[in-house]
Amino acid sequence: MMLRRRFLQFLSGGLFSGLTGLFFRKPLFAMQDYGSQGKLVLILENGEKKQLFTFDKSGEYFISVKNFSDLTGLGIFTNIEKRKTVLYVQDTKIKFTADNPFVIINNDQIIQVVLEPFWKEGEIWIAVEELARLLSGYSALKVSYNRATGEVILGNKDINVTRVDVFTKQNGVMVQLSATKKFAEKDLSTKKVNNWFYLEIIGGKLDPKVINRSVSNELITEIQAVQLEQAASVAFKLKNDIIDIHLSSGDGSNDIILNLVTDQQLEKDMKAREDLHEQKKKWLIDTIVIDPGHGGKDPGAVGVGKIKEKDIVLPVALKLGTALKNALPDVNIVYTRDTDVFIPLWQRTKIANQANGKLFVSLHCNSNRSSKFNGFETYFLSSEKDERAKDVVMKENQSIEFEESEDKKRYEGINFVLATLAQNAFIKQSQYLASTVQKKMALKLKPLGMNDRGVKQGPFWVMVGATMPNVLIEMGFISNKFESKLLMQKSTQQKLADSICDGIVKYKTDFESSI
Ligand SMILES: [Zn+2]
CATH class of the missing domain: 3.40.630.40 (Zn-dependent exopeptidases)
Structure with missing residues (x-):
């Protein structure tokens, strides 16, 4: 009986219209231009406060990626024709496409956001909640959004190894670790246990959340990082055996380069198993x-x-x-x-x-x-x-x-x-x-x-x-x-x-x- 009454009440619009007022301030598909300043405050690492332009859509605050980059000094590139914007955070590239829920990180990870970015006045707008989640999860930045106070607080994670990339080469795989400081070769050590290969970096600091992921590479299938008290350890799960290892801290840059040499003939697999292609499959x-x-x-x-x-x-x-x-x-x-x-x-x-x-x-x-x-x-x-x-x-x-x-x-x-x-x-x-x-x-x-x-x-x-x-x-x-x-x-x-x-x-x- 109770169900039926609520049900009919819902159909008659009583319950429904009340909640609509609360949750949908604007119709979902009708978009109006009412971007305004003053609703969200960006707090930079040095404590400086800046006003963000905000756009209120269905009760969610969206901000312009361009405006965010202007205020933070982060790099940005926009392709107006394709309605795409790339935000650069140190070594991390985050690509947004208007009206598309798929955000691409560093050309090899696809992340689905719930609130799609959209296009307005020649710029990409993204829900502040999603931007905070993406930056904190996949870059060296730590961004927290306080819904109650409207504060977007920017900080740097205390890290010096920002990301790990894996490239397929003719005779094996090259692993590149991007770092913000130069590590001496004596601080780097490697070992292999069963089908895992470990790199230990004394004095290394990293965010395992950013580093850990599965990769679809000819040799490496998974990267797992652990932060220890004195060192950072990065482990790579191997598909095939390796016959040789070259370790170097890159010339002229802070990067740590690892060349893992295999005896496999890898070239023919390269085109067939492109990383992005693999990820697309699940969609x-x-x-x-x-x-x-x-x-x-x-x-x-x-x-x-x-x-x-x-x-x-x-x-x-x-x-x-x-x-x-x-x-x-x-x-x-x-x-x-x-x-x-x-x-x-x-x-x-x-x-x-x-x-x-x-x-x-x-x-x-x-x-x-x-x-x-x-x-x-x-x-x-x-x-x-x-x-x-x-x-x-x-x-x-x-x-x-x-x-x-x-x-x-x-x-x-x-x-x-x-x-x-x-x-x-x-x-x-x-x-x-x-x-x-x-x-x-x-x-x-x-x-x-x-x-x-x-x-x-x-x-x-x-x-x-x-x-x-x-x-x-x-x-x-x-x-x-x-x-x-x-x-x-x-x-x-x-x-x-x-x-x-x-x-x-x-x-x-x-x-x-x-x-
Ligand atoms: Zn029916």
């Missing part, structure tokens, strides 16, 4: 989750001639899976159900997350008390209140009523604003997926006389908790005589499956070429 869309709505005791909407939504969406889902398998043979297809069974909403995203899904596509049919409504539309999850979406949101969320009372409790503590905030990283991608799917559907369905109702957004339970871009497709109105007849036909179901498949393929191609 590729290799698993797609298809979610036919309703099933079992939950018929979904019941339309003209008593046809049930659950009986239309299942064959379309199976046809979509086959079409995707043909178009993308390397992609793994997962169904939340492939028979007529009941699956609670919460379990659907759980299945998707556990399968490591990269896209989640939920299939539904629409219905309305008025038989004149017709057409197909695609939704992405959003806490934005869209009046046009209200009926559809209520209809699809009603599946909860079929769930066991124990299961219903799962929805009680969740509020949509926070849940969708957690999905911010995927909202743009979901919106783009919705648009490619809707466009491709229009190409095949409009000639049948079906109406293109466009892309919409709404707060659907089935999409909350999916840690991947996700859309919900309403494939037509089974309450409309003309469309219910079409939707029952195998040929229409095939057209739906093929066009949704086309939309997914288009999205996959565009997304993967952007990373």
Whole structure:
């Protein structure tokens, strides 16, 4: 009962609008120019205070990377055409791209940020929280952001070995340790134990968080650093045996150079296994989750001639899976159900997350008390209140009523604003997926006389908790005589499956070429 009351209260907008005021000061997608000074103060290492230009977006403060570099004296390079900016912090390069959640460190590490940088007035703007996290995690700087006081405090870590780079050479691997002071050769020692190679630097100080990482190199797979009281130790995990070691503290620079010589013929592997390429792999869309709505005791909407939504969406889902398998043979297809069974909403995203899904596509049919409504539309999850979406949101969320009372409790503590905030990283991608799917559907369905109702957004339970871009497709109105007849036909179901498949393929191609 409690659940139902809160649920209805939510749908009627009471709870919702209250929270919206708190968490979304501005609409998510409408951007206005109200950058201002005075909200955030940058405190330099010498205690000097400077005002940062800030831009308040969805309750998060964004700052201009250019402004930050001007105030701190850090180097910067901006490519206006490509909307990219590189920030230089000693030996570390941090590359930001507008409207892209992937930040690239030193050309070989890809980090995903939750709040995407954006482009405004010829500059990249980044959430101050993300910038602090990136600088502290990957550079020699220590940046802390105090949300309560609006202070951004800059400091240097007490380190003299700033980073470690690994380069493949003809006859082995060169390791370069960048240092801010010159180490004498007597302070450097090496040893090899099993498949680990150790370098000890007496007087060395480093930040293990910055140094530690896995690398995909022909010889070295992992770097592990430890800070000891009198020395720093850097260990390298080796894939192959080494036959010789040359150690030198670089001529004319502070760098420590290690040449690890192997007897392997390495050249042929070099091109094939480029580091960045390896990292990109984990972002590729290799698993797609298809979610036919309703099933079992939950018929979904019941339309003209008593046809049930659950009986239309299942064959379309199976046809979509086959079409995707043909178009993308390397992609793994997962169904939340492939028979007529009941699956609670919460379990659907759980299945998707556990399968490591990269896209989640939920299939539904629409219905309305008025038989004149017709057409197909695609939704992405959003806490934005869209009046046009209200009926559809209520209809699809009603599946909860079929769930066991124990299961219903799962929805009680969740509020949509926070849940969708957690999905911010995927909202743009979901919106783009919705648009490619809707466009491709229009190409095949409009000639049948079906109406293109466009892309919409709404707060659907089935999409909350999916840690991947996700859309919900309403494939037509089974309450409309003309469309219910079409939707029952195998040929229409095939057209739906093929066009949704086309939309997914288009999205996959565009997304993967952007990373
Ligand atoms: Zn449905």
